[in-house]
Amino acid sequence: MSATATAATIPPTRPASSRPASVAAAPRAAAGLALTERVAGQEQLLPAPLLGLLVSLHRAIEPERRARLAARRERQAAFDAGALPDFRADTVAIREANWKVAPIPRALQDRRVEITGPTDPKMVINALNSGAQCYMADFEDSTAPTWRNLLAGQRALAAAVDGTLTFEADNGKQYRLRPYEERAVLIVRPRGWHLDEKHVRIDGEAIAGGLFDMAVFAWHNARTLMANDRGPFFYLPKLQSMEEAALWEAALSHVEAMLGLPHGQMKVTVLIETLPAVFEMDEILHALKDRIVGLNCGRWDYIFSYLKTFRAHADKVLPERGQVTMTQPFLRAYSELLIRTCHRRGAHAMGGMAAQIPIAGDEAANEQAMARVRADKLREVTAGHDGTWVAHPALIPVARAIFDAHMPTPHQHHVLREDVHATRDDLIRPSEGTITREGFENNIEVCVRYMAAWLDGNGCVPIHWLMEDAATAEIARAQLWQWLHHSDPRGRHADGSPVHLADGTVIDFALFERALAALPGRLGDTAALPGGSRIPEAIALLDELTRACQLVEFLTLPAYARID
Known part of the structure; x- marks a missing residue:
């Protein structure tokens, strides 16, 4: 556990009165479940009814998860043999039909600036107090999934939802949450389908890491968030197909039923951060249409996925990563097609991450870095994106100034981008450099x-x-x-x-x-x-x-x- 986590004041679990009323109907025994690691306070964070929910969820979802991961391997083998990703012939009707996703909740109407980061208490407080519209608390790419980290993150988020989370730094500085109405909207990113949670074994198998992250967070926080029109909200990472989206729909619906939540209460945004997924954006929206509120350009994972998809293709070698920017044609086609697809369906089209952090002690270098951020955000907002990501609080006013100047409305769903006609070849053409x-x-x-x-x-x-x-x-x-x-x-x-x-x-x-x-x-x-x-x-x-x-x-x- 990090030093930041040990210094935080975190209630061990939420009062029983704030849990969904029907949670008592969930299995109270967890036959078949084994926890392979122990940390202090674990029993309070993972009580028997919650463990019973995890058992039920795992048994309902795991067979299809295994099938989906096998399908990924088969698809990659085809790419290795020379096949190219393309739009699906069997889903033309979904792409051509006129349909919309469910209405977007008030709390997610304006998402012009979102900050992302791990779930240690200091980060949680600073992100919620940052002035961003939303904070994506990340159990995936920015969290090393040690058992201590995962449980400390769940405790921190539960205390944040309650409004009781505090933190004391080594120098004695105190960190406390701002009043509720001044905090960013919390969105949680669970791990992707490919990652196991090895510390929780059910019927001898590791539970999916994402199921663990989602279910534990929902069990502790769903009622409080629902009462305040704040969710629960999730970001879903690394999907590759509509079938994988449908599997998340099944998992979320299962938890809603177990906790007595209305169907569709838990809303999601999907990161389009794999190359196969860009060819199935309509289909992914459709599979989650009762709860999805948008798609996000997960640009860094998307570049990685391009490399991985074409690992055997000598004609798809990319230049150094600093030259693979969003102005490259294949990345511009991806982001603009995402905007067109989302706005046609009434969903947000979120922009990507600005990974820069302020450069202390070098004003000229810092200004060059901020100029790159401003240019990137200007590209996003003028293309039609409804919001963007930053990795550091200092970039929030930089990004907000650009979006405020060019997006006076809460979002840009009216920007339909009917001029965009991205073909298969546009989306896979490698950049030069x-x-x-x-x-x-x-x-x-x-x-x-x-x-x-x-x-x-x-x-x-x-x-x-x-x-x-x-x-x-x-x-x-x-x-x-x-x-x-x-x-x-x-x-x-x-x-x-x-x-x-x-x-x-x-x-x-x-x-x-x-x-x-x-x-x-x-x-x-x-x-x-x-x-x-x-x-x-x-x-x-x-x-x-x-x-x-x-x-x-x-x-x-x-x-x-x-x-x-």
Whole structure:
């Protein structure tokens, strides 16, 4: 548990009177369930009725989750064999029909600026007090899923919903929540379908991490949030198909029934952050139409998904990640098609993340960074997006000024973007650019420093004035694999030439080994870095992942076995 979590004042659980009235009808026994880890206060946070709900939910959803993950593997095998993603022929009727999603709740009408981050108490207080319209509390890409982190995050959010969360820093500074009406609207992001929660085993199987995150949060907070017209609200990550969206619909409906909530009470926004999903946006909206309020351009995971989808395609090698910006044609087509699709269906089209953080002590560099943020947000709002993301509170007024100047209404559903006609080829055409030595070495540094921090329990790390999380680290990791394996004799560019740096140096494993060996010297004293003691372990893990004959699906899968 982080120091911030231990210093927080967090009630162990919510008073019984604030739980859904019908929760007593949920199974009180949890036969078949085993918890493999123990932390203080666990019994209060995970009482028997909640464990019974988890058992019921797992048994209802797990068989189809396994089927969906198998379908992902089959689809990726087809891509590896040369197939290309495309719009589905069997769902033309959904795309062509005129239908709308359910009305959007008042609390989510205006989402012009959202802040995201992990769920430690200090972050929760600062984010809710930040002045943003919404705060996405993230159990996924910015949280390392140690058992302590997960339970501390659930306690912090429950106390925040109650309005009782406080925090005392090591220097004695006190943090308290602002009055209810001044706080950002809370939206929780559970983990994706691919991630297990290994500490909760039901019938000998690990429960899905996302089901655990969603159900625990809803069990503790649904009634209070519903009474205040605040949800519960969720962000759903890394979906690849309408069937995966339908599985979330089944899971959310199951929990609503168990807790006595009206159908559709729990609202969701879906992140379009995989390449296959961009071809099924209408279908995903339709599968969740009773509860979905929008789609979000999860740009960093989307770039990672592009790399992963085309891992075997030598003609889809991308330049260094700093050059793969939203102005590149394939990313612009993705964001504009998302706007057109959402607004046709009465849903929000949310923009992407500004990962910059203020650069202290260098006014000129800081102004250049803020200028990039302003240009990015201006692109989003003038294209028709209804809101945007930032990673740091200091960027909220920057983003808000742009959206206020160009979006006087709560959203832009009236901007239909009927001029957008994104084809399959528009959405998969790779961007052009170069790979500099600095970009190559920066990818190695980001991977190692992020993985070391993650292994040490920290899932959100500032590196070179950017807030890095699992998504940005995945881009760096996947690019290293792609560049190296398409320079190796097993794979080359479409014209037969190896991948090389801008100075002509061929990118090969000898270059990688030299850069990896030189990294500790470049980092200097690692004691002050997040997870500094685990730098050697992270170097070994990156070496293993990069040398693998096939790109590993997610770095968090092998890394998860190394925590707790």
